[in-house]
Amino acid sequence: MTAKENDFVPYQESFAIRALGFDLGIITFYEAFRFFRKKYGLVPVIIPTVNVFWTYKVVRCLEGEVEFPPYKDVCAYDYSTYEGAELECLREMIKMVNKNIDKEKS
DSSP states (O other), X not given: OOOOGGGBOOHHHHHHHHHTTOOSSSOBHHHHHXXXXXXXOEEEEEEXXXXXXXXXXXXXXXXXXXXXXXXXXXXXXXXXSHHXXXXXXXXXXXXXXXXXXXXXXX
16 A cells, blocks of 8 residues: 555644654654554544535543543534545644643743
8 A cells, every 4th residue: 555645744744743752754644643642642533524524623532531422622614625624633733732832831
């Protein structure tokens, strides 16, 4: 199975993920999401909408803290493609971790 171009995380997001501790080469979405799950307990959920679009939810899966469907507080925007929702979800995960790091520093 070969990776397609849209399987890879764009440069800007890849750079941000490396700053959080990812230390492998070119990053695929699968590897990025696995990194966030293992290191930060964040899991992406890409959800089809009733309008035949896509949205997302970042679920925290830490010990004693797991949210089950139906999900509350999903992204309020519908994306026309699965990949668009996936990219925005990844960006949200990066923001969440950075916000938490900034909070810990203050």
